[in-house]
Amino acid sequence: MFDIGGGELFGLGVLAVLLFGPDRLPNMAREAAAFLRKVREFTSQTTAQIKDETGSDLIRDIGEVTRQIRSPRRAIVDSLLNGGESPAAAAAAPAAKPHFDPETP
Template sequence: MFNDIGALEVLALVILAVLVFGPDKLPKVIQDVSRFVRRIRDFSESAKQDIRSELGPEFKDFEFEDLNPKTFIRKQLEQNDDFKELKELRSSFDLKKEINEVADAVNGTEPEATVAAGTAGGSSTTPDLLKKRDTPETGERPPFDADAT
């Protein structure tokens, strides 16, 4: 619950408590707060036990943490055999490699694997459709540019 409170914050809270309640009343306040927290915990545990008993014997292993959607889905996936196939598929898919290939295609550069292997004559056999041509080939009309007109 308070995982992100550091030592400096705790020290500030202690100093604030001493200033607000005073050193005489502080032990009594701490006892009252701890008693209140204990009662809340007991109340929640008894409520959980009542709900489990009302649900019946088929829900005796029911955990209230399973009501959290992330926990429920994780538990269901771990019990399912298809989860193993999903893990294998996920491990075989390299998102970084796919993004690099798309970026290389957009930028008009050759993928790293092709560059590392070396190409004959410095050009590939397939035409690069993403590269801009400075001059149209013979008999070909220049592309239409709506912004230029």
């Protein structure tokens, strides 16, 4: 995720020992772990709450639209197989003529 190598991690550990001292470092690591745990719990609760409020139908619909957008070939094939009007036929079909009143000034 952060693309940190072994040497960089070792350097960060040495820097942490120099800045905070060996006595305070374990306590700070525990506090950092507790903070990260709270952040993860908050994000998972928020995600669950959003899913509950929006409903699973909306999430399913969004997934369906996403799949359709990612697969334009499937959309074209479905349109042709389902007997939908082709774009050429739709363009060739004349639109209804508007009402024309010759008496209008």
